[in-house]
Amino acid sequence: MSHQPAAFPHARLRRTRKSAAIRGLVRENALSVEDLIWPVFVRDGEGVEEPIPSMPGVMRRSVDKIVDAAREAAELGIPAICIFPYTDASLKTQDCAEAWNPENLSNRAIRAIKAAVPEIAIMTDIALDPYNINGHDGIVVDGEIMNDETVEALVKMAIAQCEAGADILGPSDMMDGRIGAIRAKIEAEGHKNVAILSYSAKYASAFYGPFRDAVGASGALKGDKATYQMDPANSDEALRLVARDLDEGADMVMVKPGMPYLDICRRVKDQFGVPTFAYQVSGEYAMIMGAAQNGWIDGDKAMLESLMAFKRAGCDGILTYFAPAVARHLNQQ
Template identity: 80%
Template sequence: MKPTIAPFPAARFRRARSSSSVRALVREHTLTVDDLIWPVFVRDGEGVEEPVGSMPGVMRRSVDRVAQAAVEAQALGIPAICLFPYTNAALKTEDCAEAWSPDNLSNRAIRAIKAAAPDIAVMTDVALDPYNINGHDGYVVGGEIINDETVEALVKMTLAQAEAGADIIGPSDMMDGRIGAMRQALEASGHRNVMILSYAAKYASAFYGPFRDAVGASGALTGDKKTYQMDPGNSNEALRLIERDLTEGADMVMIKPGMPYLDICRRVKDTFGAPTYAYQVSGEYAMIQAAAQNGWIDGEKVMLESLLAFKRAGCDGILTYFAPQVARILNA
């Protein structure tokens, strides 16, 4: 689109900025509660809310408290909540069998949320790292993260979550071929309406550090994840991955991290037009919170501006730890 612009003074762009009401009339992008997905960490115990030190304001919650959080989110109008387990170290093994146990933390939390807040969508995480003694998203054999055997395990994990009542499966593992395998298994098992929100372009980023603390994966991780997560220098590769996952049956796609990769969000939306999401990851959240707590920025204004940037870049929604806080502001 090439805009037609009259010469000055016929065209004065400041006219459209002259008041809050006029600015609202011409605003191109708007953030709403409907855009939010709230990531929540679940741990064992009962009545537990445990602060995550590197993520001010974020808690690890026991299943009963996660259900309470879902009730709160539903009342605020947040459409979806996403679960990440903080697994007991004793349950982390090389075969990662806890990942598809019907009674693991995530699956118990799904059932509890569905009982307490049936109108909120439950999204899950599909990757082996919370259950892997090596801290990797896939099986490790001879120092290599192997692909095909990992995909078989991820399919079992997917089906267990679908059986528990998950609405949206979120594969974050970055193994090749996993979307097609998951979609085929979901169809064959009668879970035809379970959606897949694929972490299709997940970068090997340094912005994930606080998250790994939150799920207890930092100490377990050996090496790095660069053989399966994307190189931060690549952009065209992201489009190839998005196209592959859409052709294999992903309903929605995600870019992770968020703000450092807004160019990828824009390219993906413009190229495919598919429902596109971004994850405002733990490092992004922690930086805003730390700067706000030190008085260096206005935390509330930066929070809202950062989320609006995702909408401007073409995202249909954002996973953000700010979700409840933002929802209260927008609802007010």
């Protein structure tokens, strides 16, 4: 910044903070309902809304209740929801074949939402962990997470989701080459307008624990994910990964987790100028909710402040479990 303010008292920086009206005039960033993607969890059954203890206020819903959630999102003005399945343990296998079953939970939910709430955009998750008996995002052979074999499976998963009606594919697996393989196949199959929001910079983080509870992967996971998710110490690597995914056909990119990696969000936006998203992951959500429920922080203010931080860091949108609460707050303003 080249300009230096005049010396005090000619410059009193508090002048622009004097009132709400003036603060509004000089505010550099704004949070909108249109910035939000709401992650939701689908499970089998009917009429089910099952609380997730490690994520206060978040539920696993049966397909019919997921449709109700999509209606709620649309009424609030939330432009997109993202579907994650809680798969029955009996359907988890070594080859993860349930992942591309046209009748799996995610694909049934996509079709049901599209039939009832066609105006809302549906984002999906492309990774094998909800279907993997080993709990990993990729196929495991003799303890090794296989890259190329996993990419083949992910391509089949992507096609099944496109055929169900998905609008945005979210490859979250972190296998090398999966964006190019998915893009080539969905183009060849005629799904030319399906967008890819790639989890390009996804870190091997401790903040995912409650999510793994939500999708039933915690008990299944053997070992860790450090051989394919990013080292939290690395920043330059994130830019290489984003560049690769854009070259392979990603339309949008994501940083995950969110708040501990705001520096990565800023670097990605500054370097590439592409639609940049962050995921305020389950551990971030649980910390805010847990502290709020104990009366240690003002939950609503912390929620809004945390999301504004993403906008300040350059994000165009945020995946957040707070989406309905934030939308209701913003709609009242």
